């Protein structure tokens with residue numbers, strides 16, 4: 001009986017923790033289904049990450065070398081185009097930002113993003129990056145639909161354009177975001193693709209072995225299929241023997 005009470009307490013705890021995450025945002029989410037087999041997408045995500053995110057956010061468990069190998073990028077190409085600091089190919093993908101200073105500047109230090117798609121979800125990340133909008137009351141002039149009052153500036157604004165929340169007077173749960181025409185260098189579709197690639201890349205980073213596992217899985221299935229044919233033929237041979 002005691003064990004059961006403890007069990008329910010533990011269950012209740014996890015449910016409530018889950019509830020906290022789930023309740024954090026009521027924003028209507030656009031779906032995001034990662035494609036780990038899509039190497040061009042992962043490569044583009046890697047490129048976007050080192051251009052727009054690594055200045056503030058480390059991937060402290062991920063090495064450039066492993067990333068380049070997994071995504072089919074030769075080391076020289078990676079070093080020349082994707083490593084902007086004096087880091088070496090074998091180094092971890094850490095940010096040069098001083099966490100103490102970052103805390104002073106942004107109010108909160110930019111967290112490591114290695115696990116972000118597991119702690120949140122790929123869908124959460126995609127929608128987070130898409131829903132920055134103008135808000136004069138915030139220190140960086142922007143707020144976020146999915147993560148209210150976040151301390152991060154809108155680093156992709158020149159790609160997406162200037163986004164505003166347009167609400168009717170008195171509307172309480174307004175989620176109508178509109179991009180000012182001509183303010184971004186990408187169309188909405190192109191921007192969505194960029195965010196998809198970036199999210200896809202971070203989904204890969206959260207569990208790099210998943211890529212190997214999926215590829216291995218295909219070979220295992222192929223092997224089983226061949227084995228099935230062989231054992232079937234063998235079984236027929238045996239049956240012939242038995243009949244004679």
Ligand code: HEC
Pocket residue numbers: 049052053054055056057106108109110111113116119120125128129149150151152153155156198
């Ligand atoms: C100028 C620094 C800076 C840059 C560049 C930057 N961020 Fe951030 N980011 C922050 C800060 C600061 C926070 C913490 C905000 C808070 O907790 O209020 C944050 C928070 C986040 C979070 C929320 C993490 C969580 O679970 O709480 C995500 C996700 C994120 N950033 C993704 C990105 C991505 C992807 C990029 C690249 C496109 C990026 N950031 C670029 C400063 C930055």
